[in-house]
Amino acid sequence: MSKLNIILFGPPGAGKGTQSEKLTSHYALKHLSTGDILRAERQAGTELGRQANAYIEKGELVPDAVVIGMVEQMVRAHAAAPGFIFDGFPRTVAQGEALDAMLKSLDMDITTVLSLEVDEDELTRRLLERGMTSGRVDDQDEATIRNRFKVYNNETSPLKEFYKAQGKLQSIHGMGSIDEIFGSLCEAIDNSQSETY
Ligand code: B4P
Numbered sequence: 001m002s003k004l005n006i007i008l009f010g011p012p013g014a015g016k017g018t019q020s021e022k023l024t025s026h027y028a029l030k031h032l033s034t035g036d037i038l039r040a041e042r043q044a045g046t047e048l049g050r051q052a053n054a055y056i057e058k059g060e061l062v063p064d065a066v067v068i069g070m071v072e073q074m075v076r077a078h079a080a081a082p083g084f085i086f087d088g089f090p091r092t093v094a095q096g097e098a099l100d101a102m103l104k105s106l107d108m109d110i111t112t113v114l115s116l117e118v119d120e121d122e123l124t125r126r127l128l129e130r131g132m133t134s135g136r137v138d139d140q141d142e143a144t145i146r147n148r149f150k151v152y153n154n155e156t157s158p159l160k161e162f163y164k165a166q167g168k169l170q171s172i173h174g175m176g177s178i179d180e181i182f183g184s185l186c187e188a189i190d191n192s193q194s195e196t197y
Pocket of ligand 1: 011012013014015016017018019034035036038055056059060061062063067087088089090091095126127129130138148174175176177178181
């Protein structure tokens, strides 16, 4: 049976982290969140964390070479897992190409790409609300949040065409309750698996 490798895609605050946690336990997959890894590095006071923080606090992307190297290490270390949920990665076409090459070298590929669609007013509301309690530097003010949307529109959203061309992109309505959205994601994953066999 081939592995189940899912990309959870969407703008900042779309619910990627929230839904990844639920999907990880439902499908027994390895959760790989580049945002979480970078924040853990920062917390641990490493050089990588210090460098990454300079980008994160401005709402910019951490350079491709740094993030790709980090993901490659994790994927190779957990290659025996039943599959991965990639959360917040890839965020550029260069990262998408690197991920395809990395998986191919391990005889794996992406099963499906689930794109959470949420409007910007709702995204801003969610992020500012999280910023009040999470202590996350990138959620605290509207100017940084707006810059994250701009970066998403310019650098990340072209990946939709990249995965559409591979026939892997599924759009998921990302507004509503967390459980409703989880139900839609599970349905899309189960359909993509039944198409594979
Ligand atoms: P991430 O940690 O990936 O940040 P995010 O996009 O804000 O997370 P997410 O979308 O998962 O948040 P969620 O909706 O779950 O990245 C942070 C930064 O790290 C980036 O800006 C970048 O600088 C850097 N970085 C990370 N990956 C990178 C890469 N590959 N390349 C370069 N740089 C990279 O949560 C949002 C809030 O909404 C939560 O409070 C949640 O409770 C709430 N929420 C979720 N679903 C909801 C719903 N249905 N209804 C109401 N609220 C909901």
